[in-house]
Amino acid sequence: MQKWYSIFHKSxxxxxxxxxxxxxxxxxxxxxxxxxxxxxxxxxxxxLFFVCYVLxxxxxxxxxxxxxxxxxxxxxxxxxxxxxMYFALFLAFFIGNIQNRIGFFxxxxxxxxxxxxxxxxxxxxxxxxFITQLPFVLVSMxxxxxxxxxxxxxxxxxxxxxxxxxxxxxxxxxxxxxERQRIARDLHDTLGQKLSLIGxxxxxxxxxxxxxxxxxxxxxxxxxQTARTALKEVRELVTQMKGIRLEExxxxxxxxxxxxxxxxxxxxxxKLANTSLITENVLSMCIKEAVTNIVKHSDAKxxxxxxxxxxxxxxxxxQDDGVGIPGSNVYSKGHGLQGMRERLEFVNGSMxxxxxxxxxxxxxxxxxxxxxxEEEKL
Numbered sequence: 001m002q003k004w005y006s007i008f009h010k011s012x013x014x015x016x017x018x019x020x021x022x023x024x025x026x027x028x029x030x031x032x033x034x035x036x037x038x039x040x041x042x043x044x045x046x047x048l049f050f051v052c053y054v055l056x057x058x059x060x061x062x063x064x065x066x067x068x069x070x071x072x073x074x075x076x077x078x079x080x081x082x083x084x085m086y087f088a089l090f091l092a093f094f095i096g097n098i099q100n101r102i103g104f105f106x107x108x109x110x111x112x113x114x115x116x117x118x119x120x121x122x123x124x125x126x127x128x129x130f131i132t133q134l135p136f137v138l139v140s141m142x143x144x145x146x147x148x149x150x151x152x153x154x155x156x157x158x159x160x161x162x163x164x165x166x167x168x169x170x171x172x173x174x175x176x177x178x179e180r181q182r183i184a185r186d187l188h189d190t191l192g193q194k195l196s197l198i199g200x201x202x203x204x205x206x207x208x209x210x211x212x213x214x215x216x217x218x219x220x221x222x223x224x225q226t227a228r229t230a231l232k233e234v235r236e237l238v239t240q241m242k243g244i245r246l247e248e249x250x251x252x253x254x255x256x257x258x259x260x261x262x263x264x265x266x267x268x269x270x271k272l273a274n275t276s277l278i279t280e281n282v283l284s285m286c287i288k289e290a291v292t293n294i295v296k297h298s299d300a301k302x303x304x305x306x307x308x309x310x311x312x313x314x315x316x317x318x319q320d321d322g323v324g325i326p327g328s329n330v331y332s333k334g335h336g337l338q339g340m341r342e343r344l345e346f347v348n349g350s351m352x353x354x355x356x357x358x359x360x361x362x363x364x365x366x367x368x369x370x371x372x373x374e375e376e377k378l
Contacts, residue, residue: 096151
């Protein structure tokens with residue numbers, strides 16, 4: 001359970017000042033009573049309710065259900081004796097914070113049923129105090145129905161969001177570990193064999209330098225050629241590590257959307273043949289940012305990525321069926337759209353946004369191939 005001071009939850013939908021009013025109201029109803037005994041009895045029940053309310057937040061196990069049952073009894077008694085039914089709102093909020101599914105539905109059903117029966121009894125008995133506050137009673141009844149479900153669903157959503165973030169961190173760590181292993185394998189395969197060959201040929205050339213100078217020169221030429229080949233392979237490896245291939249990024253996006261329970265549809269081939277590495281790297285970062293926005297802000301059920309290579313340009317369309325981007329300025333701070341547009345301008349690309357039936361972002365870049373050697377000079 002949460003801590004007792006969580007009764008002022010930041011997203012209950014009710015201001016703390018409203019809760020303070022509900023703290024004071026029971027005393028108003030009690031002091032309207034003409035009987036001193038009833039006043040004393042009412043004050044004791046108010047104190048008992050708030051003590052149980054605090055204990056229910058700090059307790060665990062069966063004690064939570066015990067203190068909640070006591071609060072339900074006090075709430076019913078206060079309604080019958082003084083016409084004050086607003087303890088039901090405290091109970092509604094508290095029950096919504098119960099994490100156990102069976103316990104939540106059990107207490108929710110008991111509380112809802114007891115509140116309905118108590119209200120109907122007060123209406124049938126034509127209690128004048130109760131009748132005068134009928135509009136507030138109806139509003140409170142709606143809150144008793146909706147508040148527990150809303151609070152329970154919000155807590156579950158927060159819990160799932162936390163699990164999703166943890167899963168994303170684990171996936172990121174796994175990708176990093178796999179990337180380290182790949183780099184280690186590539187370096188071993190690229191340099192290990194060739195450095196061993198260079199060492200052997202250098203030793204052989206040193207032995208032949210006096211006996212057979214021509215053969216020694218040939219061996220040194222082989223050493224020079226092997227060194228150049230190794231250097232070229234290392235440069236290619238570094239170039240690959242500096243950039244993010246769209247094919248790899250699409251794979252990561254698929255795992256990310258699956259973890260977020262969003263359907264992923266891919267149209268087109270993510271393996272680009274006529275696009276420079278730096279452009280592909282920019283596209284990968286932009287698509288990653290767009291998909292992150294979909295997961296965090298759109299409440300979408302489906303994400304579709306379409307890759308459409310043309311004769312002179314490449315178009316990538318990221319589409320979702322979510323709530324769309326609010327506000328008139330789509331490039332406002334918080335969505336990262338301005339950053340995506342600036343990245344695309346660096347490679348002479350463009351970005352268009354359509355806000356109909358969700359959000360559609362179209363990335364368009366020139367489809368001109370640049371050799372890795374030239375790109376490395378940039």
